[in-house]
Amino acid sequence: MCVLTAILEPSAPAQRQELDTIDVRLGAAPVPVEGTDGRTHIGYELHVTAPAQGGDLQLERLEVFGEREVEPLVSYGPDELEGRVRPDVERNARYGRVVRRDTTAVVNVWVTVPQGRRAPRFLCNELRGSGAGKETVVGDLRVNVRQRAPLVMGPPLRGGLWISHNGPGDHRAAHWGSVLVKGRRITVPQRFAIDFLGLDATGRGVRGPLQDSSNADWVGFGAEVIAVADGVIRESRDGVVDNPPLFEPGPPASLELPATGGNYVVLQLGGKTMVHYAHLQQGSVAVRTGQRVRRGQLLGRLGNSGNTNGAHLHFNVVDDALIANAEGLPYVFDSFEVLGTTTVDAAFGDAATYPSPPAQVRRALPFNSAIVGFPRN
Numbered sequence: 414m415c416v417l418t419a420i421l422e423p424s425a426p427a428q429r430q431e432l433d434t435i436d437v438r439l440g441a442a443p444v445p446v447e448g449t450d451g452r453t454h455i456g457y458e459l460h461v462t463a464p465a466q467g468g469d470l471q472l473e474r475l476e477v478f479g480e481r482e483v484e485p486l487v488s489y490g491p492d493e494l495e496g497r498v499r500p501d502v503e504r505n506a507r508y509g510r511v512v513r514r515d516t517t518a519v520v521n522v523w524v525t526v527p528q529g530r531r532a533p534r535f536l537c538n539e540l541r542g543s544g545a546g547k548e549t550v551v552g553d554l555r556v557n558v559r560q561r562a563p564l565v566m567g568p569p570l571r572g573g574l575w576i577s578h579n580g581p582g583d584h585r586a587a588h589w590g591s592v593l594v595k596g597r598r599i600t601v602p603q604r605f606a607i608d609f610l611g612l613d614a615t616g617r618g619v620r621g622p623l624q625d626s627s628n629a630d631w632v633g634f635g636a637e638v639i640a641v642a643d644g645v646i647r648e649s650r651d652g653v654v655d656n657p658p659l660f661e662p663g664p665p666a667s668l669e670l671p672a673t674g675g676n677y678v679v680l681q682l683g684g685k686t687m688v689h690y691a692h693l694q695q696g697s698v699a700v701r702t703g704q705r706v707r708r709g710q711l712l713g714r715l716g717n718s719g720n721t722n723g724a725h726l727h728f729n730v731v732d733d734a735l736i737a738n739a740e741g742l743p744y745v746f747d748s749f750e751v752l753g754t755t756t757v758d759a760a761f762g763d764a765a766t767y768p769s770p771p772a773q774v775r776r777a778l779p780f781n782s783a784i785v786g787f788p789r790n
């Protein structure tokens with residue numbers, strides 16, 4: 414972790430004072446990842462703790478510079494910060510850029526590397542805010558970027574068209590927004606998680622009207638969920654009844670898979686890297702704990718069990734067996750198609766977006782709202 418030394422920028426020399434109690438830290442070390450837009454992206458969070466003494470801290474601007482950049486790669490003003498800062502993560506507060514004293518806020522940062530450039534080795538984060546005496550706080554936090562490639566894996570589903578929902582790059586999506594706080598430790602286990610919902614060739618997610626639909630009417634229901642790589646089944650569960658569509662399951666007791674996943678499979682890829690497949694169809698789980706599987710092997714079928722109100726596959730990659738200890742890891746699928754973008758509202762409402770002609774993509778992370786086509790074999 415890097416720790417910021419913050420100083421107050423003087424509005425007049427006489428008012429100059431040191432302020433070393435604002436603490437800005439980096440969450441998980443960022444890893445650059447190629448997105449479905451053909452660009453390299455770096456997603457991470459800054460944790461900002463306002464001092465116990467003094468007034469509230471209002472965040473005003475964040476600029477992020479690469480190692481040789483003169484122009485910032487990211488420049489968030491007050492409006493942008495308003496939607497990117499979650500103040501008081503311990504009490505799970507909504508969005509807003511005022512950090513109350515003695516509380517910690519999380520700022521989601523998404524850096525897009527200019528076309529044709531390599532990912533920077535480090536990023537300088539310049540954070541400004543107004544503090545107790547209306548002074549401007551200037552922080553300068555250097556974040557090292559890991560120079561390693563993200564995990565490359567095969568498709569998680571056999572064939573079909575899918576919307577990448579709640580997916581990477583959307584700072585307000587439920588996955589990147591689900592922050593865990595344990596003492597001083599803040600983790601984001603679902604940073605790059607995706608909910609895959611099936612689409613037909615016309616971009617619709619359900620056959621017939623949504624309100625009257627059964628699970629079987631949802632295009633993705635029953636699709637083959639497969640191993641993204643060779644590995645060992647670390648954990649699996651079956652026997653949980655699928656929810657009817659639009660059922661509201663209520664808040665789960667924790668983010669651990671037994672509380673949220675319904676029928677699920679955890680595939681261990683080596684080391685502590687775990688791949689989560691959740692909400693599988695009751696009676697479909699085809700593997701047992703301890704079993705070795707090969708890439709492409711059937712694990713189960715897409716369902717609607719657990720903390721879900723519509724048939725989808727929750728897919729995530731983390732660095733620990735326990736969610737409470739895990740950080741979400743970026744990953745790329747080695748080969749798939751992208752057919753434009755859509756939204757769940759469109760796909761399940763009256764205005765479905767017709768998929769565009771397919772573009773072949775290699776080694777990329779499907780971004781939020783991308784329409785993805787996975788290979789049949």
Ligand SMILES: [Zn+2]
Pocket residue numbers: 579588606607608727728
């Ligand atoms: Zn999910």
